Amino acid sequence: MTATEWKPTACNLCYANCGILARVDEETGRVIEKVKGDRAHPVSRGYLCNKASRINYYQNNRDRLNTPLRKRQDGTFEPVSWDTAIREVAARFAAIRDRHGGEKIFYYGGGGQGNHLGGTHALALRSALGIRYRSNALAQEKTGLAWMNTRMLGGSWHGDFHRCDVAIIVGKNPWQSNGMQRARVLMRDIGKDPQRTLIVLDPRVTETAELADIHLQVRPGTDVWCIMAILGYLAQHDLLDLEWISEHTVGNERILDQLQAVPVADYAEFAGLSLELVERAANAIGSTRKIALYEDLGVEMSPYSTLCSYLNILLFTLTGAFATEGGMHLVNGLVQMLAEGGSAPVADENGHEIGRRVTPVTGARIVSGLTPCNSISEEILTEHPDRFRAMLIESANPIHSLADAKRLREAVEALEFVVVIDVAMTETTELADYVLPASSQYEKFEATFFPSEFPDNFFHLRRPLMEPLPGTMEEAEIHARLVEALGVFDPGELDELKRAAERGLDDFAQAILPAMAETKVARHISYVLYRTLGPTLPYGAAAAAPLWGLCQRHVTSNADAVRAAGHDGEGLALGNALFQAIVENESGIIVSKNRVGDHTQWRMPDRRIQLGIGEMNDEIDTLSDYRLPERTDEFPLLLCAGERRSYTANTIIRDPRWMKSNNPASLATNPADARKYGLTDAGRARLVTRRGEATVLVELDERVPAGTISLPNGLGMHYPDANDERNRTGVYLNELTDIEDRDPWVGTPYHKHVRARLEAIA
C-alpha cells in the first residue's frame, strides 16, 4: 500500500487528546497506517504515549456499524434506511413526550474521550423533545469535585505543573492514565529536579509513585485522614498563609479550628503512614506557594470522595497557592466543563445547601445538571409515576461503564423506548430499539472540551482524515434530521438567516442576534447554526457551526485575554476572528491567554473563596470515629476495579488484539495474598463480590499492597473472533460492582474500593 500525506488530528484514547499526524493508506483510503506526534500542536508539542499508534483499532474493526438498525419482535436487529429510522425514532420519542412529558426521556452521554461536538448538536434535539434530565460519565467521577468547586471557587481549576515547586498527585497514575499534557515527561522532570518535590498519594507502587520524592502509600480509602494530618500539621506549625487567608477567603473560622484539633500522629497512623513521612510532605507543602495538585479516580471513586475533594481544595487555598505563578488557576477555556450555570447555591444559616434540583424519583442531588450515574436504575425500576420511560444514549457505553451492569440492563430493558447512537456494536447498543450508526472521529469534524491549561487556553478543531464509512452519518446531521422530523421549524423559516450567512460572518452576526430574542431560535440554537451558518463554512466544517456561538460568548467576558492570544477586533468582530482562526488552524490554537491574578480567577462574590462548607465540616467531625466500609471474613480483600494500564482505553477500542503486553487482563495480587489463598502466578482464580463473580488470571505483583487486588478497566467486552463467535477478554468489572457502594452526597461509585474474595480454582 502506498501512503498519502500526513494529516493533523488528535489521539482520542484519553482526554489529553494529544495532537498527532496520521497517514492513511492510499489504496483504500481508510486505514490509519502510521501515527506520529504533531509538533505544531500548541500544548502537546509532539508528545505521545504508547497508545496513539494503535488508533486504527478504533477506526477499523469488525464491530463498526454501517446501517441503522431496528429491533424486531424476536429481539434481533434488521437494517433499515436512514429515512425510515429518522422518521420512526422521531415519531416514537414524540409519542412518549406527548403521553408522559418530555422529562420522562433521559439523555445519557454526548461525548467520550475525544468527541464533544455531537453532544453540542444534541442540545436542539433535547429542547425539541423537552428532555430535562441527563447524565454522562462525569457523574461517576467528577461531580463531588464539581460541587465543591462551584461552592468554593466558582469553577474548576488546573495546576501550573510546568512552574510549580511542589506537585501533588492524589489517587492518580499519570504515567499510565495521562490526562494532563505531556504527563510522562512532566512527572519525570519534576521527580528528577532536586529543587522540586513530587508527592504521590497512592496505595500502590505505581510508575508515577516510583518517580516521586515522597510516596504517601496510604491505606486504601484513608486519604482524608492523610490529608487532614498534613493540613493539621501545617496549621499547628504556623505554616498556613493566614494573611492571604484573611484577605481572600470567607467562612474560614470553623475549618481553622478543626485543623488545630487534628491528632496528627493518630491520623497518619490510621492512614498507614509514618509520622515522619507525613511531616516531610507537610513541610514541603508549607515552604512554597507554588503548589500544583491533581486529584483523580483513586480518591474520587473511594470512600469520602466529596470530602477528599474539599480537602484537596483546602491544600492549595489555605497555603495561598491559588492564582499565583506555579500554583492553581481557574480554567477559563472556550467551554467550561461541569459548569453549574444558573443561580448561585442556596444555603441555609449553617451553610448547608438547600433548594437545589434533585432527581424525580429518589431525590438524588443533581450537580452540574447531571443525574448521579448510580441512581439511574433506581429512577427507572419503580412504579413511581415520574420514572424515566425512554432513553437516548450517544457516544457512551453505560451498560459496560456504570456500576452494577446487571441491574442497569434490567432497567434499560424495562424502558418503553431506547435509541443509541454509536460507531460500534456495544453492550449498550444491544439493548436499543434503534441503533443509529455514527461516522467515526476520523471521518468527520470533531473536537473536545477537555484540555485545560493555564495561562494558555487551547482549542483544537480536527478535520476528517477520510470519507465517512458508507451508511454512517455524523451526529450533527442525525440530530438536525430528527429536529426536522419533529417539525420544529417551518420550511423557509430560517431562509433569512441562511442568506445573511452567505454574505459573511459580519452580516450573519448582525442577523442572528435579534433572532435570538425569539425563544424558539435560542432553544434550538445548535440546529439553527448548523443549518444556516454551517453550509457556508470552508472545508465542509458545517458541524463546527455551534463553535461560533461559543466563540462569541468567550469574547464577551475575555476580550483582553483573546487579544493577548493574537486575535484582533472588538465585540462581534473579535468573536468572528477567533472562530475563523479555529476553523483555519488544523493543529489547534491558543484561544486566549490569561494573566496570573486577572479577574477570571475570582468568580465568587466579593472575590472571596468560600472555605466553609457545612456538610463537609460536619463530616470532618466524624473522622475521629475512624469509619471505613468494613472488610469481613466473607470479603477480606479490596478490589481496585479499574486500573489504567498501558493497553486500556475505556471501551473505545473493542478489538483485544490492540494490546501488546503479555497479561493485560490479569489480576495484580500481592504474593503474600497468593500464598494465603493458595494461588500461583499465571494461575486462575475465582473472584467473588457481593454482586457477582468472575474467573481471573492471577499475576503476582509486589507493587500492590497485601490485602488489595487490582484489575484493569475497559475490558471484558465481547468481540467476534475469526469464526464470528463473540468472546470476552478480561473481566467485565461492572458485573461485580454494586450501586449501593457510593458517596453519600453525589453518588460517586466506590470502584476503587470493592470488597471481594479470591478462591483458588483447581
Ligand SMILES: Nc1nc2c(c(=O)[nH]1)N[C@H]1C(S)=C(S)[C@@H](COP(=O)(O)OP(=O)(O)OC[C@H]3O[C@@H](n4cnc5c(=O)[nH]c(N)nc54)[C@H](O)[C@@H]3O)O[C@H]1N2
Ligand atoms: N491507559 C489509559 N489511560 C486513561 C484511561 C484508560 O482507560 N486507559 N481512561 C481515562 C479516564 S476516563 C480517566 S477518568 C483517567 C483516570 O486516571 P487515573 O485516576 O490515574 O486512573 P486509575 O488507574 O483508575 O486510578 C488511579 C490510581 O488510584 C489508585 N488508588 C486506588 N485506591 C486508592 C485510594 O484509596 N487512595 C488513593 N490515593 N489512590 C487509590 C490506584 O492504585 C491507581 O494507581 O484516565 C484516563 N486515561
Ligand SMILES: Nc1nc2c(c(=O)[nH]1)N[C@H]1C(S)=C(S)[C@@H](COP(=O)(O)OP(=O)(O)OC[C@H]3O[C@@H](n4cnc5c(=O)[nH]c(N)nc54)[C@H](O)[C@@H]3O)O[C@H]1N2
Ligand atoms: N468499574 C469501573 N467502571 C468504570 C471506571 C472504572 O475505573 N472502574 N471508569 C469510569 C470512567 S472514569 C469513565 S470516563 C467511563 C467511560 O465510559 P463511557 O462514558 O461509557 O465511555 P467509553 O467507554 O469511552 O465509551 C464510549 C462509546 O462511544 C463510542 N464512540 C466512539 N467514538 C464515537 C463517535 O464519534 N460517535 C459516537 N456516537 N460514538 C462514539 C464507542 O464506540 C463507545 O461505545 O467508564 C467508567 N467506568
Ligand code: SF4
Ligand atoms: S496521552 Fe492520551 S491522547 Fe496522548 S497519545 Fe496517550 S492516550 Fe493518546
Ligand SMILES: [Mo]
Ligand atoms: Mo473518566
